[in-house]
Amino acid sequence: MAGFNKVVRSYEDALKGLEDGMTVLAGGFGLCGIPENLIAEIQRKGTRGLTVVSNNCGVDGFGLGLLLEKKQIKKMVSSYVGENALFEQQLLSGELEVELTPQGTLAEKMRAGGAGIPAFFTATGVGTPVAEGKEIRVFNGKEYLMETAIKGDFAIVKGWKADKYGNVMYRHTAQNFNPLAATAGVVTVVEVEELVEVGELEPSQIHTPGIYVDRVIQGTFEKRIEQKTIKSSEV
């Protein structure tokens, strides 16, 4: 009886069932809090034609940039991209499609997807290219546009600590989109720095309850820093 035990022992098992053409939601902001080993496993596995929903698309040679190398991504849904040369190249050659989505709308699309809300109205993007083709409604005299929810065949998430039941805590600003992606995957896979026994996490401190999580794996992380900024030392 597996019960609520969500632990898997290999990255291969963690992404079992991921197939060509699927939609993958990925947590992370820049390179902070990205599921780096799960991304690397998708590269190793060679799954193609993916639609990837993530705030950014990594950098050359790291994070989601790895999937660009092997041309595994068909479409990116992101708020800010182009921190890598490959991305630009594939976009200009038409190999890669991009759907630019305002950051808050992207977060809300995932939240709505996980919460069973098919669409919502937001003032974000009214009167801009983002509004093209979208329904506009007036509430209390102000215009709002309709945005639809996002769900993923897979959600790949980076946590700090999890127990075997898949209860997850995030560390500092590595939280970002992770808890939202976690709710919106048909299969949600969480990789963490530390796997602890059930009962070790304080229930009220859990960010993502295990009900959203299907698989948990413990990994080791490089945690690359995109922009190292240090305060100038006082004289």
Place this chain on the structure above:
Amino acid sequence: MALSREQMAQRVAQELQDGYYVNLGIGIPTLVANYIPDDMAVMLQSENGLLGMGEFPSEETLDADMINAGKQTVTAVEGASIFSSADSFAMIRGGHVDLTVLGAFEVDVNGNIASWMIPNKLVKGMGGAMDLVAGADNIIVTMTHASKSGESKLLSQCSLPLTGKGCIKKILTDLAWLEIHDGAFILKERAPGVSIEEIQQKTEGTLIIPERVPEMLVG
């Protein structure tokens, strides 16, 4: 003399109030953090999910899990909180942030702002800018008054794709402090030593010049 970037940040900082929650965009807005008066408590919101952003870390306190919306490593102040991106934008869209300061390419007399896209150039994305301008009530746009080639950025109608419609009321340029009312720019203050004629000449949209236009107080 046109204001320096530091002087622009100084002038914006004069709009801060004790107890304000503030979101500062990338560029000149970030510099505003250096001019928060000592007798004032202001908390900085970073839209990747941090309320209470502190200074850059030392080599010892550097942490890959602590970044700001510009992806720079930062610290958190005492009393800070950290949350998801959805919570962060609930704060922004829900109108809970007291002041937002951001840059722009163009602003027009109807309060429209263009700041994210230049056609035929590679578009990297709007990030959180569209949410910020749509959600905040109190926004200050900081930008140079005209481009390097002298083209006005204060227009009768924005020429670039918009970031937000009808959402800007206050602008600080290197030449002037202006507010937008009823389809016109109102000249409220001018940079020290800058003539009204120069501001007029570099403002393409309708400019209303009150009888008295004081010089700004900046160091």
